[in-house]
Amino acid sequence: MASNGKEELFALVAKVPVGAVVSYGDLGQVLSNRVSGLVIGHWMGSCPEGLPWWRVVAKDGRLVVFKRDPSFALAQRQLLENEKVAFNGDLVDVSRHLVQPDLL
DNA sequence: AACTTGACGTGAC
DNA sequence: AGTCACGCCAAGT
Numbered sequence: 141m142a143s144n145g146k147e148e149l150f151a152l153v154a155k156v157p158v159g160a161v162v163s164y165g166d167l168g169q170v171l172s173n174r175v176s177g178l179v180i181g182h183w184m185g186s187c188p189e190g191l192p193w194w195r196v197v198a199k200d201g202r203l204v205v206f207k208r209d210p211s212f213a214l215a216q217r218q219l220l221e222n223e224k225v226a227f228n229g230d231l232v233d234v235s236r237h238l239v240q241p242d243l244l
Numbered sequence: 245a246a247c248t249t250g251a252c253g254t255g256a257c
Numbered sequence: 258a259g260t261c262a263c264g265c266c267a268a269g270t
Contacts, residue, residue, distance in 0.1 A: 177252030
């Protein structure tokens with residue numbers, strides 16, 4: 141059995157290709173132990189360095205703000221744009237870049 | 245050890 | 258179409 145859903149979570153996030161994004165809730169649903177998107181975020185708060193956390197967005201394509209610190213969202217947007225991810229205002233164009241983690 | 249808040253999602257009003 | 262409310266449950270205080 142999976143010791144930690146975190147391991148699976150990190151593994152999935154690490155498999156997300158450049159130019160693609162995944163939603164928190166979808167990630168939580170494909171883990172052995174299905175968890176809410178909230179839990180995903182909390183686990184990500186302890187994510188190791190080198191993990192492309194910026195490829196994880198809300199299902200609406202919205203960049204989630206962490207601890208009322210918009211700096212993270214801004215950095216995330218810069219990183220995504222750098223990977224050729226299309227933006228629609230403040231939202232990621234999920235209709236083009238949102239992928240299902242279970243397809244990885 | 246208990247309470248509060250939260251990197252979310254979906255439905256209801 | 259925007260806003261409100263509830264469910265999820267772990268981590269920080």
